[in-house]
Amino acid sequence: MKILCVAEKPSISKAVSHILSGGKTKVRNSRNKYVKNYDFKFDFPGVGLCDVTMTSVMGHITNIDFPTQFSWGRCNPGRLFDAPTIDNVSNKEVYENISNEARRCNRLMIWTDCDREGEFIGHEIFSAAVKGNPSLRVEDIWRSQFSHLERSHILQAARNPIRLDMNSVHAVRCRMEIDLRVGASFTRFLTDLYRRTQVFPLEKGGFISYGTCQFPTLGFVVDRYNRVKRFIPEKFWYISITVKKDNKTETFHWTKNHVFDRLYLALIYQNCLKNDNAEVVQLIERPTSKYRPLPLTTVELQKNCSMYFKMSAKRALDAAEKLYNKGFLSYPRTETDRFPPTMDLKAVIQKQTQNSTWGQYASELLNGKFRSPRAGSHDDKAHPPIHPVNFVKLEMLDNADEKKVYELVVRRFLACCSEDAKGKETKISLRWGAEEFTNSAIVVLERNFLDVYPYMTWKSTTPLPPLLKGETIKVASSVMKEGKTSPPQHMTESELIALMDANGIGTDATIAEHIDKIISRGYVVKVRKNKNDFIIPSELGMGLIEGFNDLEFDNLSLSKPFLRKRLENCLQEIVSGTKVKEQVVQEIIFLYKQAFGLSAQNSTKLIAACRRIMDANSST
DNA sequence: GCAAGGTC
Numbered sequence: 001m002k003i004l005c006v007a008e009k010p011s012i013s014k015a016v017s018h019i020l021s022g023g024k025t026k027v028r029n030s031r032n033k034y035v036k037n038y039d040f041k042f043d044f045p046g047v048g049l050c051d052v053t054m055t056s057v058m059g060h061i062t063n064i065d066f067p068t069q070f071s072w073g074r075c076n077p078g079r080l081f082d083a084p085t086i087d088n089v090s091n092k093e094v095y096e097n098i099s100n101e102a103r104r105c106n107r108l109m110i111w112t113d114c115d116r117e118g119e120f121i122g123h124e125i126f127s128a129a130v131k132g133n134p135s136l137r138v139e140d141i142w143r144s145q146f147s148h149l150e151r152s153h154i155l156q157a158a159r160n161p162i163r164l165d166m167n168s169v170h171a172v173r174c175r176m177e178i179d180l181r182v183g184a185s186f187t188r189f190l191t192d193l194y195r196r197t198q199v200f201p202l203e204k205g206g207f208i209s210y211g212t213c214q215f216p217t218l219g220f221v222v223d224r225y226n227r228v229k230r231f232i233p234e235k236f237w238y239i240s241i242t243v244k245k246d247n248k249t250e251t252f253h254w255t256k257n258h259v260f261d262r263l264y265l266a267l268i269y270q271n272c273l274k275n276d277n278a279e280v281v282q283l284i285e286r287p288t289s290k291y292r293p294l295p296l297t298t299v300e301l302q303k304n305c306s307m308y309f310k311m312s313a314k315r316a317l318d319a320a321e322k323l324y325n326k327g328f329l330s331y332p333r334t335e336t337d338r339f340p341p342t343m344d345l346k347a348v349i350q351k352q353t354q355n356s357t358w359g360q361y362a363s364e365l366l367n368g369k370f371r372s373p374r375a376g377s378h379d380d381k382a383h384p385p386i387h388p389v390n391f392v393k394l395e396m397l398d399n400a401d402e403k404k405v406y407e408l409v410v411r412r413f414l415a416c417c418s419e420d421a422k423g424k425e426t427k428i429s430l431r432w433g434a435e436e437f438t439n440s441a442i443v444v445l446e447r448n449f450l451d452v453y454p455y456m457t458w459k460s461t462t463p464l465p466p467l468l469k470g471e472t473i474k475v476a477s478s479v480m481k482e483g484k485t486s487p488p489q490h491m492t493e494s495e496l497i498a499l500m501d502a503n504g505i506g507t508d509a510t511i512a513e514h515i516d517k518i519i520s521r522g523y524v525v526k527v528r529k530n531k532n533d534f535i536i537p538s539e540l541g542m543g544l545i546e547g548f549n550d551l552e553f554d555n556l557s558l559s560k561p562f563l564r565k566r567l568e569n570c571l572q573e574i575v576s577g578t579k580v581k582e583q584v585v586q587e588i589i590f591l592y593k594q595a596f597g598l599s600a601q602n603s604t605k606l607i608a609a610c611r612r613i614m615d616a617n618s619s620t
Numbered sequence: 621g622c623a624a625g626g627t628c
Contacts, residue, residue, distance in 0.1 A: 009627060034628060059626030072621060080622090091627095117626055176624075183623030191622080211623045325628080333627095510625065 001047055003142075004105040005054040006098060006125045008112035010034045011325075012149070013056035016111055019154045020052065030097040034058060037101060045159050053101050054111075061098075062124050063090040064176050066184070077188035078600065081181050081593045098125055099132030109142040110164060113382040116575065119165050120172035126164070138164065148340055148384045170581040171574040177585055178567060179212055182592045186210030186558075189596070190544075193603050199610045200540055208544070209521055212564050213506045215545075217514045218523050219559035220499050222537045222545040224491040231487035237265040241437055241478040243278065243430065245465040249476060252430055252437035258483065269480050272433035276474060281436070282429035283469040288442065290421040290458045292449040294337045294376040295385030296412050298508035299501045301332070301405070303494040304412075308455050309404050310533055312526075313497055313512035319401040320386070320409075328392050329409055333509045334383035337376025343384060345417055346370065351391040352410055361452045365417055369448075373416040387413045411453050418449035421458055428464055432475055439464060490534035493526075503561040504568045539617055543610030550605045551598055556591050558599070563591060 007013040014036070017025050021040030028037040038054045069075070070083045089095045102108065108129050112118035122143060130136050142161035146154055190208040194200055202208070238258035242251050259265050294300075298317070305316035320332035339345060349370070352362040388410045394403045427440040441461045450458055467473065496515060500506055506514045515535075518524050523541030526533050537545070548559045556563050567588050573579040599606065 057626090058628065061626095063625095066622095077622095113626090121626065172625080179623045179625085181623090185622085187622040205621070207621060209622065213624065321628085507625075509627085513624090 001044075001050045001107070002105045003042075003044070003050050003052045003107045003109055004098075004101050004129065005052060005109045005111055005144075006122075006129075007054070007056040008118055008121055009058055010036065010056045011331075012111060013038065013054050015149045016154055016158075017052075017054040019149070019151050020054070020158055025054075030055065030093065032058070032091075032093040032097065035094055035097060037097070042158065053105070055097060055101055057094050057098070057112075057121060057125060058091065060117075060121055060124060061089065061091040061095045061128060062087050064088075064180055066180075072188060077185045077192070078593075078596060080185040080188075081589055081596070083181075085177060085180065095128045098128035102129035102132040102136065105129075105133060105136075107140060107142065108136055109144060109161060111144050111146070114145055114147060115380055115382045116168045116172055116571070118382065119168035122164050123166075123169045138166075147381050148343070150340075150342060150344075153340075153342065165575075167575050167577055171571040174574060174581045174584050175567070175571055178588050178592075181589060183209070183211045185592075185596060186599075189600065190606075193606065194610075197607050199607045200543065200614070208540075209517075210558075211514075211517075212567070213510070213514050214517050214521070214523075215548075215559055216503065216505050216561040216564055217496070217500060218518050218537070218541050219545055219557075219561070220496060221491050221518075221524050221535050222542055222559070224488065225537050225542070228487050228490055233484040233486065234260060235262075235482060235484050236260050237262050237480060237482055239265070239269055239272065239435065239437075239478065239480055241278070241430075241432060242476045243465065243467075243473045244476040245467060245473060248465040250439060250465050252428075252439045255429070255436040255438055262482075265480060268435065269478075272435055272478070275433045277472045278430040278432040278437070278475050280428060280467045280469055280471045280473065281431045282427070282438075283467065284425075284427040286425055286427075288423050288425040290423070290450070290456070292371075292374065292415050292418050292420050293412060293453070293456070294374055295339055295416050296387070296409060297335055297337050297376075297378065297385060298333050299335075299497055299511065300337070301386055301408070302512060303497050304408060304455065305405065306492065306494040306497070306533075308408070311401060311404065312515075313493060314516050315401055316405060317509075317512050319399075319405040322398070323402055323406055323409075326392075328388060328390050328406060330385075330387050330389050331383045332386055334386060335378050335380035335508055336383055336385050337378045338385070339373055339375075339387075339416075340384055345373070348387055348389070348413065349417060352388065352414065354391055355393075355410075358411065358414060358452055362414060365414065369419065370417055371419050385416075408455070411455070415449040415453040418452065419446070421448050421450050422446040423458070423460075426464055428467055430473075432478075490527075490529075490536055492532065492534060496535060504565050505561055539613050540610070543613045544606075546613060547606035547609035548599070550609050551602050553595055553598065556595055558595055563588075563595075566591075 017038035020042045025038040025040045042052045043049050064085050110122035112121045141164050143164045144157040146157035187209045236258040239254050302313040302316050305311040323329040324332050349362050353359045397403045423444045429438045441464045444460045524537050545559045570584040
């Protein structure tokens with residue numbers, strides 16, 4: 001019996017074949033320099049000792065497109081909603097390697113990531129294999145289930161294969177089709193429109209792209225920009241008092257915060273002033289803690305790098321990827337924020353004890369201070385949280401980005417395995433007349449994880465005066481103050497990542513690319529203000545979003561995340577079996593088609609919005 | 621020339 005095993009990426013095929021073979025593999029090259037074919041023997045239950053070849057693809061190997069008679073300029077863009085589609089081989093070397101290797105095999109075993117895209121890639125692998133070996137049948141495919149590369153887990157996966165989940169395959173196929181139809185039709189339509197009317201100077205060969213992810217991303221940026229620009233500060237008033245004891249003066253804050261009616265506040269204040277003293281109505285002393293961080297996901301890594309190092313999401317992921325390829329970090333694209341219970345966390349900590357800066361801390365964890373990491377609620381069932389897998393001295397790394405990312409991942413991991421920081425909070429409430437005023441103070445008692453995690457701060461505040469519950473104290477000073485509401489800030493990259501993540505726009509692997517895309521399309525720019533990077537829309541980006549906002553879509557706006565979210569929900573239903581692919585394609589395409597019709601009918605509005613933005617800008 | 625999703 002001969003079995004062909006295929007993983008989603010070269011690193012997995014290498015690791016898995018190493019485990020299954022007990023280190024005894026013969027390596028053959030393929031025509032692709034990254035993809036290797038490993039030959040070894042393995043005893044599959046019920047089948048016996050088999051000759052195994054393990055290889056991999058590199059992500060998708062086929063792609064979907066329109067036939068040439070529907071290529072750019074050859075048909076009305078609106079026809080792309082119903083045009084036929086064709087499958088193309090997008091990575092010929094890798095595709096043919098599968099066909100060749102399948103020729104001599106009786107069985108195919110899929111080792112792609114256990115997520116939706118992985119299931120589809122598994123099916124692509126099957127079609128490549130069938131090309132070389134028509135006797136293979138989809139029902140006979142073995143599909144291994146694994147979520148990390150720990151030895152016993154991989155052996156267990158090899159011995160207990162299940163079948164390919166065709167629901168997931170159909171869901172991905174559905175996403176691909178919708179993304180292509182919507183993206184291509186709107187891109188061609190908008191490009192034609194902007195060209196024809198010359199409302200905006202497009203570079204030669206330049207175009208206006210529309211995508212189901214890039215536009216909601218742009219929409220978030222424009223929305224925030226408008227809220228900042230249209231913000232009108234509002235005046236408010238509040239009372240603030242101070243009391244003095246043992247030569248310590250302390251300010252107490254009004255529990256009602258502030259009011260917007262000055263006369264109303266004056267009335268309250270007058271009533272308070274009838275009293276010379278305030279009474280301590282509450283004195284609470286309680287233990288408090290600052291939680292150690294959750295295990296690290298891709299999105300969190302990108303937000304952190306943007307916040308702490310002003311590093312773009314793309315650069316952060318690139319650096320993490322390089323570190324992964326060199327064997328220093330685990331797989332950097334993961335949504336999982338809980339470590340698998342079987343993982344040997346202490347072995348990971350052990351490797352970091354040799355570092356001169358945090359090695360001592362790592363040793364202390366091993367000598368009794370170790371705590372099990374908190375478990376978040378996300379699990380992509382494919383990859384563990386990002387963690388260091390091997391030790392490397394920072395000075396041995398290639399560039400500043402890699403050093404920063406490696407250090408962050410290590411410190412984050414050590415922090416995860418530490419105790420929360422502990423403190424004591426004191427809260428005092430005073431009643432003055434009918435109003436309450438409060439203040440609190442914190443004493444940090446044990447820093448714990450903070451010692452290894454300098455990115456977070458938690459400091460003791462100045463202690464409150466030694467007041468006792470029930471004590472009456474003279475109000476030393478009081479004042480009625482005026483303030484005004486402050487505008488929101490422009491969008492930071494880390495906020496944008498969080499928004500995309502929360503709204504299901506893009507995946508951990510693509511969020512950075514979508515942001516990069518709207519920058520390279522000229523829809524938004526990054527600006528630095530007070531040492532912070534903000535993302536603000538260009539005139540073109542504003543014009544596009546405002547144009548769509550001017551059209552009266554019934555709740556299916558092209559610049560908002562709702563349609564994409566609806567698609568995502570439908571895809572989930574295909575996976576769970578409550579909807580079929582054809583039904584979803586029809587349902588979602590119908591909505592986008594309606595939106596397309598409305599856009600085409602009202603193209604003058606789209607153009608007018610862009611003109612309006614440009615005129616407004618040139619006049620200021 | 622268009623999308624978004626894998627991965628290098």
